[in-house]
Amino acid sequence: MELTVSGSPAPWLRVGRAFATRTSPNFQSEECSLVVELTNIGSEPYCQIQLGPITLRSADGTALAMLTSPNTRVTGSNFDAGTSCLGAGESGYWLGGSNLYGTLATVSFQPASAQASPALFQPAARLIPVGYVSSGSNVSVSVVNQGSATARLFSGEYVLLDASGAPIGSSSLGSPGLSGEVVAPQATALINGSVWFYGTVTSMKVFTGSFGGFQKRGDGPLCELE
Numbered sequence: 001m002e003l004t005v006s007g008s009p010a011p012w013l014r015v016g017r018a019f020a021t022r023t024s025p026n027f028q029s030e031e032c033s034l035v036v037e038l039t040n041i042g043s044e045p046y047c048q049i050q051l052g053p054i055t056l057r058s059a060d061g062t063a064l065a066m067l068t069s070p071n072t073r074v075t076g077s078n079f080d081a082g083t084s085c086l087g088a089g090e091s092g093y094w095l096g097g098s099n100l101y102g103t104l105a106t107v108s109f110q111p112a113s114a115q116a117s118p119a120l121f122q123p124a125a126r127l128i129p130v131g132y133v134s135s136g137s138n139v140s141v142s143v144v145n146q147g148s149a150t151a152r153l154f155s156g157e158y159v160l161l162d163a164s165g166a167p168i169g170s171s172s173l174g175s176p177g178l179s180g181e182v183v184a185p186q187a188t189a190l191i192n193g194s195v196w197f198y199g200t201v202t203s204m205k206v207f208t209g210s211f212g213g214f215q216k217r218g219d220g221p222l223c224e225l226e
Contacts, residue, residue: 001101002166005036007109009051012042013086018107019167020098022198034067034096035159035167036107038074040086046114047085049074051094059105065098072096075157075207085117092207093159095170124149127183129156129206139195141173143208145183153181156191156208160201169197173206 003018016037023031034056040046051074054067074084076092086092098104126147133140141158145151156173173193183189191208 003034003104004106005109006057006106009109009112010114012040012046013049013112013114014039014041015109016091017166020101020104021167021169022101023097023169023171023196030099030101030103032098032101032104033170034094034098034107035170036094037091038076038086038094039091040076040088043088044116045085045087045090047117049076049084049086049112049114051109051112053110054094054096055108055110056098056100056104057106057108058103061106064100064103067096067098073157075159093157093167093170093205095157095159123147125151125183125185127151127153127189127208129208130188132204132206134195137194137196138192139173140190140192141206141208142188142190143183144188145185148185150185151183153183153189153191153208156193156206158193158195158207159205160195160197161203161205162199163202168199168201169195171195173208 001020003020005015005018018036020032020034023033052068055063056065057063074094076084076086124147125145127143128146129141129143131142159167160169162168171193173191181189
């Protein structure tokens, strides 16, 4: 379900389409994921992006709920523990959740906070999604550390897209280890999740993240997997 967007978080950040997607096969459930397209139209990378508070409104403009960090997040090139970045010209998503599927109509944004930070945008560890396999509702995404430093994989996000590029589902991916799996340079690892959606998926975009305790923070540029 496409939503209306109002408000402008920042001059350098363009807000695109917004969608609410059901997260349960139970049509009586109002639980849904919220996915909003974002693009950095500025000339430099921005990190530590915080959007909020975000107000969810009904069709007549009534405020239904307000979402704030850490219950929402921005995915981009550097999706790390505490840091998310969008490079100049790069697109990503704002992701959230709600239990207002039947009444939600508009997502209203307030001014954002962020840090112009080329240094954070270029970490030494680089966890890149390279492929996936699925079985039923389960999916495993392969990532490779293409950087020069060791990373500790802890999580990821995926966004499922239909033929028009519209999001029809999103959720989290998790590392099998409680504290994250150590991934050496050029080594591979898996992150797993459960995929559920309405519609027909033609591609998925994956964002991976790592803990920053190993030399430098790891990052995961979005990867579109056909």
